[in-house]
Structures are given as structure tokens and as C-alpha cells.
Amino acid sequence: MLNRRRLLAMGGGVATAGGALLWWGQSAAGAETGASAAPVADPHAHHGGGAEPTPAEPTAGTGAPPPYTAFSERLPVPRVLRPVSSLGDTDVYELPMQHAKAEFFPGRPAPVLTFGGQFIGPTIRAKAGRRVKVRYVNRLDRAATVHLHGGHVPPGSDGFPMDLIEPGASRVFDYPNRQQGATLWYHDHTCAKEAEHVYRGLAGFYLIEGRDEAALRLPRGAYDVPIMIRDARFDENGGMIFEPSPLPTTLHVNGRQKPYFPVDARKYRFRVLNATLHRNIELYLGGLDMVQIASDGGLLPEPLPRKKILIVPGERVEIVVDFSAQAIGSKLVLTDVCDGADEPVMRFDVARRAFDPSRVPGRLRELPALPAATVERDVKLSFSPSGEEFAINDKTFDPNRVDTRIVEGTTEIWRVTNTDPAETPFGPVNHTFHMHLVPFRVLDRNGEPPLPGENGLKDTVLVRPGETVRVQATFSGYKGRYLYHCHLQEHSDIGMMAQMEIV
Ligand SMILES: [Cu+2]
Structure with a gap:
């Protein structure tokens, strides 16, 4: 049986005390249909400590998912909502x-x-x-x-x-x-x-x-396509299983597994979001350039051609891919190659020639000025002192506690450190630091330059075990309470979230 700590290490969502444990006991079917009126978690329960319940054995192994043929379904593009x-x-x-x-x-x-x-x-x-x-x-x-x-x-x-x-x-x-x-x-x-x-x-x-x-004339309209990468485990009926498990997940894109997408032989803008719960994805398009033009907070200063792109939960990466040199009828598979993986994400099928008035200018934009920081803070991401939850600066989330007070308009540098282990049976305990309200700039990682593509505005950033990532932000525009947290949602759900108040 997996112990809780190991589940936590791989990003599992089970907590020892209170509310979060409620997920565990639900059968996947009951939770999905909502037929068994899902218990409402006491939102404070996971701060409470108390007696340690014994978790049930996971109900994994409900049968293999139905067979599925890769590249048999077309990528859906979510409809654009019309204003009322x-x-x-x-x-x-x-x-x-x-x-x-x-x-x-x-x-x-x-x-x-x-x-x-x-x-x-x-x-x-x-x-x-x-x-x-x-x-x-x-x-x-x-x-x-x-x-x-x-x-x-x-x-x-x-x-x-x-x-x-x-x-x-x-x-x-x-x-x-x-x-x-x-x-x-x-x-x-x-x-x-x-x-x-x-x-x-x-x-x-x-x-x-x-x-x-x-005015930049980047690809627009039907050539500007959002791509939401998610993952899931499925039961024998094709339903989603939600429970902590070391078993591998299956990627799906805009709600389809390994879809194909017919493209014209021209440039496309793809807005890629990693919306998985805890899976890092490294995109690889068979060696073809993916020209990164934007990150979380919008356009980069200049385009960055890349062969592989790491994208972590909560992050967005915008790329332009030019299919104009590809033969009609060719098929290009986009693959996740993170940490030795080799899983197809989707496939681009080059269908026909097309006129292409779009371009990728050599300069995309000037980033907003970065005022000098007057405050520095340390933000530690780690297991809680009990070792059973996740915490920020050793405290689990308390909605009634303000962790950080910031004077409106101030520019600050936050040193965000992950002190969790690099080696567990399920790999390193990564965290992805996310700040509400304002974007930040990534200054450095352990004193070294940021990763490729991290030179623009960001709001979510990978912090690997043993790493200190310095970010700089100006807290302007609104006063009030906002969150900062790990964007591995199973981590934030069990404590790895804190409050700042702009005053
Ligand atoms: Cu985390």
C-alpha cells in the first residue's frame, strides 16, 4: 500500500485530516454522477490536525479503459462565447x-x-x-x-x-x-x-x-488555436477516475485523446496551456521549430525558436509553427518527451496549400519597465512540519490569516525556494509557484539565468527541489486580499497556499 507521504510526493491529493480525505472515500462513479450528494468538505478541516484517520486502500484497478485508436478523432476547438x-x-x-x-x-x-x-x-x-x-x-x-x-x-x-x-x-x-x-x-x-x-x-x-x-500580423482567426492539455485516468466505462495513484495518466487535448488536427501549409499560432494537475510536459514536434512568441503574461520581447518546450501545470506557452515547408499529406506528431516520456499529444495533418499573410516580427514588444525592488521576501515551499500536508513558510493555508502585507505600488523580489526532496519513488517533488493579481519577471534560478522562454512576464513558474527562483513584481492596481500558492492543485488543496493583502 502506498503511504501518504509517497502519494504526496508524486502530487497525490490525499490528506490525512478532514476535508481532503473525503475525496478518497468516494467511489469514482459516485463522485462523477453526483448521485451520492457529494459531501461538502469543511473548508477549514485541513488546517485542523487532530486524529489521523486511516486511509482506505485506493480503488484503483477498476478495469482497463476501453480501447482507443490514436489520431482517430479531430481536435475540437472550443467555441467562442458570445456576449449577451x-x-x-x-x-x-x-x-x-x-x-x-x-x-x-x-x-x-x-x-x-x-x-x-x-x-x-x-x-x-x-x-x-x-x-x-x-x-x-x-x-x-x-x-x-x-x-x-x-x-x-x-x-x-x-x-x-x-x-x-x-x-x-x-x-x-x-x-x-x-x-x-x-x-x-x-x-x-x-x-x-x-x-x-x-x-x-x-x-x-x-x-x-x-x-x-x-499590427504585428501574427496568425489570426482560424489560425490562432488554443490547446488545453489535460490528463486523466479512465475506468472501464471511459469515465474519469479521480484519486491519488502512481499509475500513469493519459493526456487529452481540448477534451480528446491524441486527436488529429488538419492544418493548412502555413503559419499557425497555438496557445498551449498545461492544465494537468501535476504533470510536467515537454513538447517536441519531431525536430521542427516551435517559435515561442509568448509566455503566461503575453508576448516575449522577441521570438524564440525552440525544438523542445517544457511547460508545467498552470503555465501557458504560445508558439508559432510554420507548416509551409511540409509536403501536403504529411503528418507531424506532437509528443511529450518529459523525463524520458514518449507519449503522443496530438497530430498535425498538413491538408492543403494556403495563402499566408501572417508573419512573426523580429521584435514583438517592449516589456514594461522593471522598477527597482525595495522589499525582499523569502517564500519556502515544502512539506508542512508534520510532513503530512504541504505548506508555505511552514504554514498551511488559513483563510483568516494574512501572511504577507504589501504596500500598494511597491516592487518586491521574492526568493521562492523548494526544499522538498529531489528523489522519491515517484520522482522529484516539484512545485509551481503562482501569484494572483500581478505578473512577475523571473530574475534567476540558483543565481543562474532563467530557463529559455522565461524572460517575459509570468505568473506561474517551476521551482524544482533545491532550487531558489527569484521573481520580481510590482503590486499595483488594486488593494485587498489575493492568493499565492503552488499551482499543483493537489498541493494547494492541502495547504500550499497563502494570502497577501495589498494595503
Ligand atoms: Cu506544489
């Missing part, structure tokens, strides 16, 4: 959270949680400087909330994990879009349930077009 009204400088959207079915295996509909009835949710296309308001309507059987990852938003619209939208209720969130163009995503952020909710489907893209972006 547009007045002045504001577009208003309505987006229900609802139960639905998804077919990860053709002909085998499986229950999922969705925004708008589809796995994955519809894409909201916003413009910098133009306000968006979204009315989220909760038609689920459970409370939930929505965080706009990468959004510069007022505190009441940030989706605080305890500030939930109850079943039957709705709430309007305000997204002013006074920020740079970038690939954002919205997803559930419910305390102690985030990992499960996001895994089961509560996520979608939110794209902000920058003010001067159109």
Missing part, C-alpha cells in the same frame, strides 16, 4: 457551471463538470482596455467559484476559495482587462476541491488581445 450584451466599453457574458457528459472514448459518454456544457469550456475573447463582466450561474450540485488565472482584477472578482457561489446562485465577476494581451484561463478555485473540480472539467480559455497586437 455589449454596452459602451463593456461586454457582458453569461456562463453556467453545469453537469454534462463528455466522450473521451467515442460512444461512451461520461459525466463531467463544465462551464457551458462542454469539456472544455467556451473561450472568452477579450480586448485590452475593454471591460468584461461574466455572470457565472451555478447549476451544479455543489458550491464552486471561478478564478481568472493571470487576470488583473478587483479582489471581489478573484474567486477567493471560501467565497463560493452556491448551487442555484449566480454572481457577476468584473474583469477590467486593464492589462497586457495574454492567454489566460478561468478555472474553479474552491477550497480543498479545486483539483477535483478542475480535473473534472471546470476550466476554459480567456484570451486578451493586446492593444497593438493586430
